[in-house]
Amino acid sequence: MIDDEQAAELVRAALHMPPLAAERQLLTQSGNCIFRVDLPEGQSTVLRVSPHRNAFAHTGRNLGILREMELPVQTVLASGATESGGSFIILNWIPGRDLAYELPQMCPEQMTRVAETVTEYQKRVGCLPRSNGFGWAPIGGHPTFAQWTNIFGEPANDSIAVDATPLAQLRARLRAVRRSVExxxxxxxxxxxxxxxxTKNVLVERGELQGVIDFDTVCYGDPLMSVGTTLAHLAADVGEAGRFYGEELIRCWSPRVDALRATRFYAALWLVGFVAAADAVGEIARATELVGIADVMLSLAET
Structure with a gap:
């Protein structure tokens, strides 16, 4: 990838403006490098660089559609190919930090406003024309999965072994919950x-939502998956400080019993994935903590 100096030069060449500073952001987005690049007159931009040539092929169009729907998204200032065969995109800077970092300082009223606003954005996007397939695609695209269940792989019916590891036990329970939500x-x-x-890509400053980011693709299927994924990140990364926000998201969606169980399945699916990731790198204490969190979420899904 590129360093700060190369990032500044890329922005200078693309925008024909002399950058004052470039600083790599400690974020990961599908293998992208992300930089904040400051320009004269107090302007700042975001530079995203990918090793893949077509990584941002649909980002500008997606953002344009979302902007027309009055979502506070970024504007593309420039994009193109890198000398190494990858691609880059430059967007305006939106102030604030990911929601996960702001929730501990937020009061309940602020959490409610953000939850209601994010839900409203999702419901607006849900009014776009539906696709012919399920999965990930640009807006208006047609992903290739014929059914929503296909994105989770083939279902299995194996039972839990007496001597199964905690991770194996969680996975077996997860498969059983999946069968119940089919x-x-x-x-x-x-x-x-x-x-x-x-809990990421929702930028908040002093408790107020400033914008939403990262729309190279969208998904076609069950919007409640985004709620389940949020619940997983809240439980794993934020803890008690984020519990009320999760409750407010569920209140805003008011899912029926079957949809609520599916939402908890999505949360458990991500949590079990977090356990597997921690286990794979030998983070025993973290894996043990996550096993307990995943157990609670699975218990909710099982009832």
Missing amino acids: PHFASLSPTCFLDDLT
Whole structure:
């Protein structure tokens, strides 16, 4: 990838303006490098660089559609190919930090406003024309999965072994919950939603929502998956300080019993994934903590 100096030069060449400073951001987005680049007169930009040539092929169009729907999204200032065969995109800077970092300082009223606003954004996006397939695509695209359940792989019916590891036990329980939510999956049509709008990509400053980011693709399927993913990140990364926000998201969506169970399945799915990731790198204490969190979420889904 590139360093700060190369990032500044890329922005200078693309915008024909002399950068004052470039600083790599400690974020990860699908292998992208992300920089904040400051320009004269108090302006700042975001530079995203990917090793893939077509990483941002649909980002500008997606953002344009979302802006027309009055979502506070970024504007593309420039984009193109890098000398190494990858691609870059430059966007305006939106102040604030990811919601996960702001929740501990937020009061309940602020959490409610953000939850209601994020839900409203998702419901606006859900009014876009539906797709012919399920999964990830640019807005108006047609992903290739014929059914929503297909994105989770083939279902299995194996039982829990007596000597199974905690992770194996969680996975077996997760498979059982999945079987119970298959009727909900079968009832779904491919509705557009912003799957990565969770505790990240929702930028908040002093308790107020400033904007939403990262729309290279959208997802067609069940919008409640974004709620489940948010619940998982709240439980794993924020803890008690984020519990009320999760409750407010569920209140805003008011899912029926079958949809609520599916939402908790999505949360458990991500949590079990977090356990597996911690276990794989030998983070025993973190894996043990996450096993307990995933157990609680699975218990809610099982009832």
